[in-house]
Amino acid sequence: MSSHSSLLVTRLQDVLFLTLNCPATRNALAPELVAELAQAIASVQGDAQLRAIVLRGSQGFFCAGGNIGSFQARLDQSPQADADALASDPVAARNRAFGRFLEQLAALPVPLIAAVEGAAMGGGMGLACTADIVLATHGAKFALTETALGIIPAQIAPFVDARIGRRNTLRLGLFGERVSGDQAQALGLVDELAADSAALDALLAQWLTRMARCAPGANQALKRLFAADAAPALAARLDHAALAFAQCMRHEGAEGIAAFREKRPAAWQAEFSAQDIRQTHTPPAAPASSRLPSLQTAP
Known part of the structure; x- marks a missing residue:
């Protein structure tokens, strides 16, 4: 096993295990962690012996999503005057x-x-949605948390969409719903569930054993076949998403991030009660003076 500051890297029988290892931030996707992940991925490009890659989080936590501290640092940077809006805006460029x-x-x-x-x-859910197989414990939680911060799940949305479909992606994004492992399996996000961490180890071993029955070259050819079809449209969609993210970040995102850091409700937050809802579909009582007299029959 090799250890980087934020990542544990292990190779076992030509399977690469990448374990996010930033327990203080619950494995939030700080730029340093993303860089280490990218470097680990780049180091095995062209490796004909590699059989699979496994993504996991250390100490029982997968990934808390984007690092809020790095979001604030980006807000402090201003766009530069340039014909290329994506390259000139540091928020959009980092997002892309x-x-x-x-x-x-x-x-x-x-x-x-x-x-x-x-x-x-957030981004941790997006990370999982890039995978071919997602295994999880029953107690795992999944959520698109961005809109509660006044931003959008820009770069991860296409991968979540591909995994669970447009309707379910909008459901999670527009309502900030947190779903359990069981609910995530029903949505198609999770392929199979385990009771706990030890059972997850056993389940992962089963899937890797199944994979190892398949020829490595044939698996690589199959993955390349599907990747080639999706690449051009995906790149254009992510370019557009980065610009939309930057616009949100500089407007409602500034308030959302401040509220998160100050541990207070954001300005737009509201609560509804059952009584509020009842009033929307209950006709108001007529004033006493306008009520019709009751009809009486003659004796």
Whole structure:
């Protein structure tokens, strides 16, 4: 096993295990962690012996999503005057850089497996959705948390969409719903569930054993076949998403990030009660003076 500052890297029988290892931030996707992941992926490009890659989080937590501290740093940077809006805006450029990393993951020529326990939030959920197989514990949690911060799941949305479909992606994104491992399996996000971490190890071993019955070259050829079809349209979609992300970040995102850091509700947050809802479909009572007298029959 080799250890980087944020990543544990192990190779076992030509399977590469990449374990996010930033427990203080619950494995949030800080730029340093993403860079180490990208470097680990680049180091095995062209490796004909590689059989699969496994993504996991250390200490029972998959990934808390984007690092809020790095979001604030990006807000402090102003766009430059340039004809290329994507390249000149540091917020859009950094967002798009993460998308390119996700494209690399999705286009890997070997099976990619995500083993999720704890939670996969925001970008962490997007990370899982680039995988060919997602295994999780019953107690795992998944959510698209971006809109609660006033931003959007820009670079991960196409991968979530490909995994669970447009309707379910909008459901999670528009309502910020947190779903359990069982609910995620019903949505098609998770392929198979395990009771706990030890059972997840056993389940992962079963899937890797199945994979190892398949010829490595044939698996690589199959992955490349599908990746080639999707690449051009995906790149254009992610370019557009990066610009939309930057616009959101500089408007509602500034308030959402400030509210998160100050541990207070964002300005747009509201609560509804059952009584509020009841009033929307209950006709108001007529004033006493306008009520019709009751009819009486003659004796």
